[in-house]
Each structure stands twice: as C-alpha cells, then as structure tokens.
Amino acid sequence: MKLASLKDGRDGRLVVVSRDLSRCVPVPTVATTLQAALDDWARAAPLLAAAALALDAGDQGAGVMPFDPAACAAPLPRAYQWADGSAYVNHVELVRRARGAELPESFWHDPLLYQGGSDTLLGPCDPIRLADDQGWGIDFEGEIAVITDDVPMGVSETAAAGHIALLMLVNDVSLRGLIPGELAKGFGFFQSKPSSAFSPVAVTPDDLGDAWDGGRVHRPLLSFVNGEPFGRPDAGRDMTFDFPRLIAHAARTRPLGAGTIIGSGTVSNKQGTGHGSAIADGGVGYACLAEVRMIETIRDGQPTTPFLRFGDRVRLEMEDAEGRSIFGAIDQTVTRYPGP
Amino acid sequence: MKLASLKDGRDGRLVVVSRDLSRCVPVPTVATTLQAALDDWARAAPLLAAAALALDAGDQGAGVMPFDPAACAAPLPRAYQWADGSAYVNHVELVRRARGAELPESFWHDPLLYQGGSDTLLGPCDPIRLADDQGWGIDFEGEIAVITDDVPMGVSETAAAGHIALLMLVNDVSLRGLIPGELAKGFGFFQSKPSSAFSPVAVTPDDLGDAWDGGRVHRPLLSFVNGEPFGRPDAGRDMTFDFPRLIAHAARTRPLGAGTIIGSGTVSNKQGTGHGSAIADGGVGYACLAEVRMIETIRDGQPTTPFLRFGDRVRLEMEDAEGRSIFGAIDQTVTRYPGP
Numbered sequence: 001m002k003l004a005s006l007k008d009g010r011d012g013r014l015v016v017v018s019r020d021l022s023r024c025v026p027v028p029t030v031a032t033t034l035q036a037a038l039d040d041w042a043r044a045a046p047l048l049a050a051a052a053l054a055l056d057a058g059d060q061g062a063g064v065m066p067f068d069p070a071a072c073a074a075p076l077p078r079a080y081q082w083a084d085g086s087a088y089v090n091h092v093e094l095v096r097r098a099r100g101a102e103l104p105e106s107f108w109h110d111p112l113l114y115q116g117g118s119d120t121l122l123g124p125c126d127p128i129r130l131a132d133d134q135g136w137g138i139d140f141e142g143e144i145a146v147i148t149d150d151v152p153m154g155v156s157e158t159a160a161a162g163h164i165a166l167l168m169l170v171n172d173v174s175l176r177g178l179i180p181g182e183l184a185k186g187f188g189f190f191q192s193k194p195s196s197a198f199s200p201v202a203v204t205p206d207d208l209g210d211a212w213d214g215g216r217v218h219r220p221l222l223s224f225v226n227g228e229p230f231g232r233p234d235a236g237r238d239m240t241f242d243f244p245r246l247i248a249h250a251a252r253t254r255p256l257g258a259g260t261i262i263g264s265g266t267v268s269n270k271q272g273t274g275h276g277s278a279i280a281d282g283g284v285g286y287a288c289l290a291e292v293r294m295i296e297t298i299r300d301g302q303p304t305t306p307f308l309r310f311g312d313r314v315r316l317e318m319e320d321a322e323g324r325s326i327f328g329a330i331d332q333t334v335t336r337y338p339g340p
Numbered sequence: 341m342k343l344a345s346l347k348d349g350r351d352g353r354l355v356v357v358s359r360d361l362s363r364c365v366p367v368p369t370v371a372t373t374l375q376a377a378l379d380d381w382a383r384a385a386p387l388l389a390a391a392a393l394a395l396d397a398g399d400q401g402a403g404v405m406p407f408d409p410a411a412c413a414a415p416l417p418r419a420y421q422w423a424d425g426s427a428y429v430n431h432v433e434l435v436r437r438a439r440g441a442e443l444p445e446s447f448w449h450d451p452l453l454y455q456g457g458s459d460t461l462l463g464p465c466d467p468i469r470l471a472d473d474q475g476w477g478i479d480f481e482g483e484i485a486v487i488t489d490d491v492p493m494g495v496s497e498t499a500a501a502g503h504i505a506l507l508m509l510v511n512d513v514s515l516r517g518l519i520p521g522e523l524a525k526g527f528g529f530f531q532s533k534p535s536s537a538f539s540p541v542a543v544t545p546d547d548l549g550d551a552w553d554g555g556r557v558h559r560p561l562l563s564f565v566n567g568e569p570f571g572r573p574d575a576g577r578d579m580t581f582d583f584p585r586l587i588a589h590a591a592r593t594r595p596l597g598a599g600t601i602i603g604s605g606t607v608s609n610k611q612g613t614g615h616g617s618a619i620a621d622g623g624v625g626y627a628c629l630a631e632v633r634m635i636e637t638i639r640d641g642q643p644t645t646p647f648l649r650f651g652d653r654v655r656l657e658m659e660d661a662e663g664r665s666i667f668g669a670i671d672q673t674v675t676r677y678p679g680p
Contacts, residue, residue, distance in 0.1 A: 010597075078597050080419070114527040116455060118420060119420035119421040153680065154680050185444075187523075191589070250530070252531045253476075340499070
C-alpha cells in the first residue's frame with residue numbers, strides 16, 4: 001500500500017493513496033497522522049491495507065479525493081530520527097579519490113551512518129530555500145529510505161528486516177561548500193545538511209513486488225536537473241550495506257523509536273568502469289552533482305558542472321517495471337531565503 | 341515554573357511541578373504532553389504559569405499529587421531534535437591534549453555541535469542499559485540543555501535568546517571506547533552516543549532568577565559517582581559559546597522545530613590551572629570521567645580512574661543559592677542489557 005501525509009498542521013493528515021497515485025482517502029478511524037499509525041503499527045497496518053484495497057477496487061466513498069503530490073508534506077513532516085547511511089561505497093570512494101585520499105579498507109565492512117536533523121522535513125514539492133547559492137555549493141542527493149517500527153537495541157540483521165514498515169525516496173540536500181570545514185571539526189555534518197525532502201508517498205515493502213529483495217530496492221533511481229535526465233543508477237546495485245544491516249548498525253547501542261527513518265546514502269553505480277560515467281557519456285549517470293564533478297576533476301583537473309543556483313529544479317522518481325511511478329516524484333526548485 | 345512528564349505512553353503526561361518539587365498537577369485543559377505545549381507555546385506558557393502559581397500558593401485541588409522523580413520520563417521522552425554543543429572549550433582542549441593533538445584556533449570562534457539521537461530519551465532515574473561495560477568505556481557527561489520553540493532559519497544571536505522556552509540537566513551518556521573509531525570515519529558520533537537522560541523537571545528561564553543571565557546558567561553542576569562527590573564546576577564559567585550562540589549556529593541553514601533540545605556540552609572549568617583539578621586535589625572536579633582520566637594521562641602517563649561498570653551509579657543535580665534542587669536529580673545506575 002501507499003501512504004501520504006497531506007499538509008495539515010505540524011504532522012500532516014494521513015491518507016491512503018491508490019496504486020496509480022490518482023486518488024486518496026483519509027483514514028481517521030485508524031490514525032490521523034502517519035506517526036500515530038507507526039506508534040501502533042501492528043494494529044494500524046492491516047486496517048490501512050484494507051482501506052487501500054477498497055480504494056484500488058474503485059471505492060468512491062466519503063472522503064475519497066484526487067491525490068495531489070503538491071499538497072503533500074513529507075510522509076513524516078517531522079520525525080524523531082533521521083539517520084542517513086552511505087551504503088553505496090562507490091560514492092564514498094569517488095569523493096575521496098577526487099581529493100586524493102585513499103578509502104580505508106574498513107569502509108567495505110563497517111557502515112557509515114550520520115545522525116541527520118529530523119525536526120523540519122520538506123514535502124516533495126517544497127522549495128529548497130537557502131540564503132546562499134554561491135559559496136554553499138547546493139547539491140541534491142538521491143536516496144532510498146526506510147521507516148521502521150520500534151527496533152530493540154542489539155537487533156540482529158535478520159530480525160531488523162522485519163522492522164521495515166515503509167520505504168520512500170529522499171533528496172538529502174547537501175551544502176558541499178560547508179562540508180569540508182564541518183567534517184574537519186570532527187563532529188560530522190550539521191549546517192552542511194539542511195532539511196531533507198521526501199517523496200509524496202511511502203510504500204510498504206510488498207508494494208514493490210519483485211523489486212524488493214528484503215534488503216534492497218532493485219529499480220533505477222531517476223534524476224533530472226532542469227528537466228534534463230541526469231541519472232538512472234540502479235538502487236539495487238553496488239549497495240554494499242543493505243537496509244537490515246544499516247538498521248542493525250544504528251541499533252547497536254540504543255533502541256530505535258517507531259518512525260525512525262534510515263537512509264541509504266546517495267545511490268551510485270560503478271557501471272563496470274572506474275567510477276561510473278555520465279548519461280552524456282553513455283553511462284547511467286549519478287544521483288548527485290558532486291559525483292559528476294568528481295569525475296570531471298579526476299579527468300580534467302577541475303569540475304565544470306555547476307552546483308545548483310536559485311531557480312534550478314531537481315526531480316527524483318522511481319518507476320516500476322511497467323513505467324508507473326512508485327513513490328510519486330520529488331520535484332523541487334531552489335529559491336532564495338531572504339532571512340527571518 | 342517547573343514542568344515534568346510523568347511516564348505514560350510514548351510522550352508522557354505533562355504536569356506542572358511546585359517550586360519545592362514536592363507536588364505536581366496535570367493540566368489537561370492546557371496540554372496533555374510537553375510537546376503539545378511547545379507546539380503552541382505562546383498560548384500554553386501563560387496558562388501553565390498560572391497553574392504553577394496556584395500550586396505554589398497551596399492549591400490542593402483535584403489532580404494535585406505528590407511529585408516523584410522516579411515516576412518521570414525525560415521532559416521530552418522523544419524529541420524531534422537533540423543537538424549537542426561542546427561549548428566549554430576547556431573540555432575539548434583537554435581531550436585533545438591527552439592524545440597529543442593541538443586545539444585549532446578556530447575552535448574558540450566556531451562552535452562545535454553534533455546531531456544526537458532523540459527518538460528514545462531516558463528519564464532521570466532510568467537505568468543506563470548497555471551490553472558491554474568493558475571495551476565500550478561507559479562515561480557520563482553532565483550538561484545543561486535548553487528547549488526552544490520554533491526558531492526561524494538564519495536567526496540572529498539576539499533573537500535566538502527569545503526562543504529559549506525551558507532549561508534542563510542532561511546526562512549525555514558516552515561510550516569512550518567507541519568514539520575514536522567512529523570519529524575517524526568522519527561522520528561524527530552514532531553508536532558512541534547511546535540514549536541521553538534528562539532531569540526530572542524542565543524550568544523556564546525566570547525560574548532560575550539571577551542565576552540566568554540570558555545565555556548561561558551561573559550555578560555549579562554537582563555530580564556524584566557511587567555517592568562520592570565528583571564535581572561541582574560552575575556552568576556559567578568558561579562556557580565559550582552561550583545558548584543563543586549555539587541556537588543561531590544550529591539554525592544557520594534550516595529552521596528549528598518547536599521542542600528542539602540544544603545541549604551545552606560537558607561543563608568544564610579551567611579553575612585557574614592548566615586544565616582544572618579534581619575535588620580530591622582541591623579543585624571543583626569535573627562533569628565526566630574522561631576529563632579526570634585525561635589529567636591522569638597528562639600527569640602520570642596513564643589513567644587510573646575507571647569508566648563506569650555495571651552497578652555503578654551517577655547523580656547530577658544543581659542547587660540554587662539557598663541549596664534547593666532546581667531541576668531535581670538525574671540518578672542512574674548502569675545495568676547490563678542482555679540483548680533483545
């Protein structure tokens with residue numbers, strides 16, 4: 001099934017969305033918000049699934065309305081946890097190679113995960129509002145994320161798989177110009193990771209059919225910059241650490257609360273080359289600007305693809321084998337924030 | 341006024357607490373949870389203050405009951421953001437000096453802040469449950485934290501001061517044995533920072549009287565390990581970055597949602613010496629075990645004070661000028677977590 005949160009107050013209004021993304025219906029007798037449903041997932045999930053079944057069977061009952069992605073907040077407009085991995089080690093290797101640094105061998109065995117800010121998450125069509133489009137180096141990062149129910153501390157990888165309630169797409173907006181200084185301080189990202197945006201709908205694993213193998217999503221992640229195709233790397237390929245592994249890593253020393261979001265990190269394929277290649281060069285492209293800039297740096301000594309500027313538009317989407325959008329599209333424009 | 345959340349469901353039940361911490365009363369007509377009050381703080385705060393005034397005037401009306409810190413969850417049992425600073429640069433300098441590293445000069449001008457996990461916060465008397473008390477190096481960190489209302493992106497330091505709704509004490513439990521490996525990966529803390537614990541009550545700035553100067557709390561932070569006095573550094577001294585500065589830093593590239601918790605980092609005083617000294621040596625001591633171990637390392641070549649073991653107890657408290665507890669005490673015992 002597919003779920004969304006229409007913009008309404010701080011936590012949105014939970015709706016069940018039809019498989020073709022054309023219609024939706026609130027489910028107030030089950031839960032008014034997605035967080036409330038996740039807090040009681042064992043009870044709520046089958047009731048929501050029943051509502052989805054009725055909707056897909058053509059239910060036109062009270063409350064059914066057209067589904068508008070632009071009316072959506074993030075599925076969780078604010079969350080208690082957003083922990084983002086960097087599971088496509090190709091991405092990490094590329095970033096390091098461009099600055100002449102070696103990838104420690106341990107990075108192939110020990111997942112990278114950072115704690116992100118989760119108090120103000122963006123809807124799929126919300127603008128990326130920032131004060132500076134020069135030195136900050138505004139970039140997008142196309143990712144997959146899961147939402148968990150309650151996960152006990154010390155969960156095994158095997159058991160972790162059973163705690164995946166929902167999946168979404170993410171645009172993990174990144175400020176490349178602020179990252180080196182911030183990472184040099186040793187405490188990880190903070191200002192360099194402004195609010196992330198999420199796809200219109202979150203889907204249950206069964207909604208993905210054969211594309212879900214229990215740990216990875218085997219479909220290309222489509223990205224477009226200003227309407228031009230930028231990337232279509234397969235999210236199931238080169239994902240060194242799958243979601244159960246990332247969840248188990250996150251839960252090693254503390255439990256994870258219901259509604260925890262765990263991200264995959266930027267989807268990135270090696271494509272049988274050193275580090276992949278752009279669509280223009282016959283490759284599957286990338287899911288962030290930084291990677292093509294790295295390739296340019298390695299090849300030409302300097303990057304030529306610019307970061308995002310005010311007015312630029314980014315679109316992220318994933319289609320099923322029949323070409324139907326699975327999560328709806330993240331479609332955002334970078335706009336100038338004039339200050340408080 | 342003083343507010344607490346009695347253990348009740350995932351978000352606790354909001355109560356107003358008397359100044360002497362002896363009695364409390366739920367305020368369901370104002371808000372049932374602290375998060376709900378913070379979501380509507382301009383309306384809720386004066387109503388809660390009126391209830392506090394009545395309680396302190398001796399109100400024995402319906403719902404008034406004895407206040408029991410052991411029945412408390414954290415004021416926010418789960419929060420949308422927990423961002424922890426390291427504003428006492430003496431602490432940072434000491435940690436670095438013990439491993440022979442220089443403190444970059446910029447650390448005196450640019451605050452350190454890391455994103456913490458906020459989905460499962462501990463009540464003041466909850467055990468510190470962990471699977472390993474050997475290699476993990478279990479330590480406490482005594483800190484002050486503020487809770488904000490909604491803070492706009494790009495807020496000035498001056499305006500940030502007006503967004504401080506409440507203050508609390510924190511035990512930012514830290515696993516010293518996991519920190520070096522995790523920081524070496526470059527993405528900050530994750531497994532090395534298990535759930536933090538918070539004081540029984542959160543207080544409004546006016547509750548602190550002269551001890552609050554608008555940016556810092558000028559009172560000693562008392563810590564005890566297994567009943568023995570361990571530290572009483574003054575939280576108002578050597579705090580290089582005050583709370584408005586930390587808030588402005590956190591809000592530079594994104595707004596902060598109501599209920600954001602911002603921590604001071606481990607309270608640490610230089611005490612007119614190189615790096616302070618222990619209570620046993622005539623100093624004011626420390627607010628974490630790591631600092632005394634650093635002093636031992638610098639002085640003797642190796643630490644002798646052990647980290648916490650199962651059964652060890654940590655107490656954190658702060659008293660006003662008349663010796664009355666301001667926040668109630670964090671009083672936790674380290675216990676073995678047997679696994680899920």
